[in-house]
Amino acid sequence: DAGVTQSPTHLIKTRGQHVTLRCSPISGHKSVSWYQQVLGQGPQFIFQYYEKEERGRGNFPDRFSARQFPNYSSELNVNALLLGDSALYLCASSLPLGQVDYEQYFGPGTRLTVT
Amino acid sequence: DQQVKQNSPSLSVQEGRISILNCDYTNSMFDYFLWYKKYPAEGPTFLISISSIKDKNEDGRFTVFLNKSAKHLSLHIVPSQPGDSAVYFCAANGLTSGTYKYIFGTGTRLKVLA
Numbered sequence: 001d002a003g004v005t006q007s008p009t010h011l012i013k014t015r016g017q018h019v020t021l022r023c024s025p026i027s028g029h030k031s032v033s034w035y036q037q038v039l040g041q042g043p044q045f046i047f048q049y050y051e052k053e054e055r056g057r058g059n060f061p062d063r064f065s066a067r068q069f070p071n072y073s074s075e076l077n078v079n080a081l082l083l084g085d086s087a088l089y090l091c092a093s094s095l096p097l098g099q100v101d102y103e104q105y106f107g108p109g110t111r112l113t114v115t
Numbered sequence: 116d117q118q119v120k121q122n123s124p125s126l127s128v129q130e131g132r133i134s135i136l137n138c139d140y141t142n143s144m145f146d147y148f149l150w151y152k153k154y155p156a157e158g159p160t161f162l163i164s165i166s167s168i169k170d171k172n173e174d175g176r177f178t179v180f181l182n183k184s185a186k187h188l189s190l191h192i193v194p195s196q197p198g199d200s201a202v203y204f205c206a207a208n209g210l211t212s213g214t215y216k217y218i219f220g221t222g223t224r225l226k227v228l229a
Contacts, residue, residue: 043204
C-alpha cells in the first residue's frame with residue numbers, strides 16, 4: 001500500500017516568489033494536515049482539511065493557504081516567500097473519528113529553501 | 116507558549132538497557148497522546164499512542180505511561196537497540212484555541228550505543 005506521498009521532495013525559491021506543495025493521502029484517508037518543521041523544532045500545525053473543508057488553522061499568516069480536492073489530495077500554497085519560510089513541510093493523512101483525529105501518518109516532506 | 120515540552124534534547128543509552136523519554140504538557144483538554152520517531156530525511160513515523168482515559172499502553176518493546184495529575188507522559192523502550200537511534204517526538208491532540216489539532220514537542224534525540 002502506498003503511504004502519504006509529497007511532491008516535490010526539494011525546492012529552492014527566491015524571496016517574494018510563490019510556491020505550491022502537493023500531497024496525496026493514504027487511500028481511504030479523508031483528512032489531510034500540513035505542518036512546518038524548522039531545524040531543532042517539532043512540526044508546527046498549519047492547516048487541516050477534512051472532506052474538502054478547512055477544519056483547523058494554526059498560527060500562520062494569510063500568505064499560507066491550502067485546499068483539498070475531491071480525490072482528497074491537497075495543495076499548500078505560500079505567497080510572498082520570506083527567508084524564514086525555509087523549512088521541511090510535512091503532510092499527514094488520517095481517518096478521523098468524529099471531531100478527534102487519532103493516528104496521523106506522515107509523508108517524507110518537501111524541503112523548501114528560500115534564498 | 117509551548118504546550119507540549121520535551122525537556123531533554125538528547126539521550127544516550129547502552130544497547131539492551133531501557134530508554135526513557137519524557138514529555139510534559141500544560142493543556143488539560145488534550146485527550147490523546149502519541150509518540151513519533153523520525154529518521155533524517157524522512158517524515159515522522161507513528162510509534163504508539165494512549166488515550167487520556169488510560170494510564171498505560173504497551174506494544175512490544177514500547178510502553179507509554181500517562182500521569183494525568185502530573186500532566187506527564189513517558190515512553191519506555193526495552194531493550195533498546197541501535198536501530199532505535201532517532202529523534203522522538205511527543206504529540207498531543209485535543210481542543211486548542213477552538214480547533215482540534217496536534218501539538219508536537221521539540222523532540223529528543225536518542226542514541227543507542229552498541
